[in-house]
Amino acid sequence: MAFVLVIIFTNCNKATQPPPPVTDTVVSLTHPDHIIFVWFENKNYDSIVGSSQAPYINSGITGGTLFTNMFAVTHPSYPNYVDFFSGEPNGIITDQCMTPAAFTTPNLYTQLNTKGKSFAWYSEDLPSAGSTVCRSGAYVAKHNPTTIFTNVPGPVSKPFSDFPVDFSKLENVVCISPNMMNDMHDGSISRGDEWLKNNLSSLVEWCKTHNSVFVIYFDENDKTGENKIPVIAIGQHIKVNYKETGLYNHYSWTKTISKMFSASTTWTSNVQSARVITGCWK
Secondary structure (H helix, E strand, C coil): CCEECCEEECCCCCCCCCCCCCCCCCCCCCCCCEEEEEEECCCCHHHHCCCCCCHHHHHHHHCCEEECCEECCCCCHHHHHHHHHHCCCCCCCCCCCCCCCCECCCCHHHHHHCCCCCEEEEECCCCCCCCCCCEECCEEHHHCHHHHECCCCHHHEEEHHHCCCCHHHCCCEEEEECCCCCCCCCCCHHHHHHHHHHHHHHHHHHHCCCCEEEEEEEECCCCCCCCECCEEEEECCECCCEEECCCEEHHHHHHHHHHHCCCCCCCCHHHHHCCCCCCCEC
């Protein structure tokens, strides 16, 4: 079986955007059993890549692929998460709590489900599976877009405490949101780096030999420049010590995930026109 893990960082202010990705050409993609994204918050590319405060994250660069030209879509955080999950912001432009809400637009869960593939979003401090609470402890709903879609069953949203010890039991596509202290939003870079090492380093190593991908991902940057974010992918079919220079954004991952599992890539114009991620696969 194969897994993919992704880590994402986000920010909260409007910034100049890079040119939109060009429409992809026909490419050959890996077909992992699992792809996993870990979402971190509000950090600029240069504050993570090469930083002594993030030794574990930086070890993933030599063990995987660093994306040097990856961008978030907007500011603040919430619309970036929704963009990634549903291929459009659904009118969300702030971090204001939207739960409960009644969006019925297509999203990664619905598209994967049509192909018999599974999706889950694990959130640290979420009080229970399917909870639509706006805040609990250091959990915030703005970092979990699944709760505002009525076409996504409640159990798709899970507490991180329910994360399986047997990684083969993971869903095909997984997103993980540490709480506000551990995702670098309120806590330090070093705290987030240590959380990742302590909680998911065994999964990172497992992905290297089990047809899976692990992605360290950020939702947005720190309000500077063009919203460039640090992204690192690690896995059995990921190039090692490689720098991917292609221009990509959140929609690129949405489309790439869909293509990996033979789901539709035409459910929004953003997904349809996004560039598929190509250079990191081996």
